[in-house]
Amino acid sequence: MLTRVSKAIQGMAFFLILLSGIPASAAPDAVAGKDKAQLCAACHGEKGVATIPGMPHLAAQPQLSIFYQLVQFRDQRRKGGGMEAIASTLSEQDMRDIAAHYAAQPAPAPQAGGDAAKIVRGQQIAQQQYCSSCHGAQLQGQKHVPRLSGQSTEYFVAQLRNLRSGARADMDGTMASAARSLTDEEIEAMAVYARSLP
């Protein structure tokens, strides 16, 4: 048991080293990204907190998750919000830099004062659905998997519905299979829960 625990600690350490030391071929440059993100700010906000309802917050998203979505928009494997056209004008270095800029911004303020019963219900469903397996314990995202905490509820609901219907294709089928059985009410509860998380 003891060796197992120490192995677990070792494993954690390895994981942390990995997170801190991913060798990027062309290192993402958040400062350059700030300039390049001027076009994005109109909808997503200068610091990645959108003021237009339904627009996703990008602040504190994992750098890789923003980059992956931009690549998918560019390749027309994800569509919406005119993002395909915008992404097609960006180089991959632009995408990495913009992603780094938003990843470095403070997370959107949580809205914990919402419907308490809905938050509890959302948390319960999120647990049943194993959301934290990929999105992290606080739904903060990791690697290429997006942050859900603090996200716009309108955006959250629209994306899960699109994943459920197949209108939005996911990377490997995991989200389509997770969303398949969800009702509108369950999706909304999870959105309210996610929005309440710091």
Added chain:
Amino acid sequence: MKLQRSNRTLQNAMLTLSMAFSSFAMAQAPAAPPAAAIPPTWAQGRTAEQAALNLVPHPPGITALPAGDIPTDKLKVPAGFKVELWATGMPNARSMTQSPKGTLFVGTRFPGNVYAVVEKDGKREVKTIAKGLHRPNGVVFKDGALYVAELSRIIRYDNIEANLDNPPAPVVVFDALPKDEPHGWKFMKLSPDGNYLYFQIGTPANIVVQPVTHATIVRLNLKTNILETVAHGVRNSVGMDFHPVTKELWFTNNARDWVNDDLPNDTLHRVTRKGMNFGYPFCHQGDLLDPEFGKGRSCDEFDKPVLKIGPHVAALGMRFYTGKQFPAEYTNNIFIAEHGSWNRTKKSGFEVVRVVLDNKGNVTKKEVFVSGWLQGDDFWGRPADVHVMKDGSMLVSDAVAGAIFRISHSK
């Protein structure tokens, strides 16, 4: 017959009724927690302790590193061999096949692209010949046509080499295949007689009692369009080849995830007769009963692998070395691309290994052939497939760097 049927209908009705009752009862019991959904495939079979390790699958390769950023000099090969960067700019480059004229075709899993690499006027050129396919991982060339295995169908591009810049719409060859995403992408290989396409139908989860259609290697008879099962109990094979002398099918298998850091091993298998069963989900690596599904079973019920390759290494593409360029002792050796582990606290794999057989087909040696994708605990690329060129050199595809390396030998 009729009686039996109505009997069964009655049974079904009763089953439905009792299910309805039990769900009604559950709804009435306030203390009972709602039934949990199914975890994502990769998280299945994980213990609470393992969950605390925060080990998750690596991000899929969806872009290609710029040629200048690929650290080819980090790749190490035995003395006398040389590695060079052969082609770049192919996001998620995976399975490879080559036409007699020399065009190399490359399948992918994530971007949905198929690439062709051609030599023109002494220059190598990469063309994207198909986009938007659904996990077009398997590629086979036969009679001027490129066969592509998508997740749930086999398609064919006729007279492809004359139309690389404007490929024809594909012909659907066979589409009666399962649509499960987990382990649904296919490795595909043409039989030596050219009559069959061999590919796998992977298990639709990490560890589960699969439907009889799944966890198999099958072959499609190209003359009759009939699908036959070749082997059972194969969790997911993403690499196969035929022995150049005996013509027997050999394949790699990806064992289940988790259990622990050192178990179970991915394995190498030899098919000596049709209908062999290699044990999944009950027995892994020929001698390890599954902690959950192995209860009451014995590994003696099943056929054994010829080699334990390594735990969680993700043994993918494999080929027999049939070229003349490498030293004589490499003739008919097996090369295996290890994609690299994710559910292991210390990473393993991320190499190409060489397996030596004696003339009876017994494994006498396994050693590292190409390494260097893993630097410390970080990796910059992941080998996915190997391919022997006509000149006897070997290509290795890299699904994260989006590139292909060439390994050659000079005396």
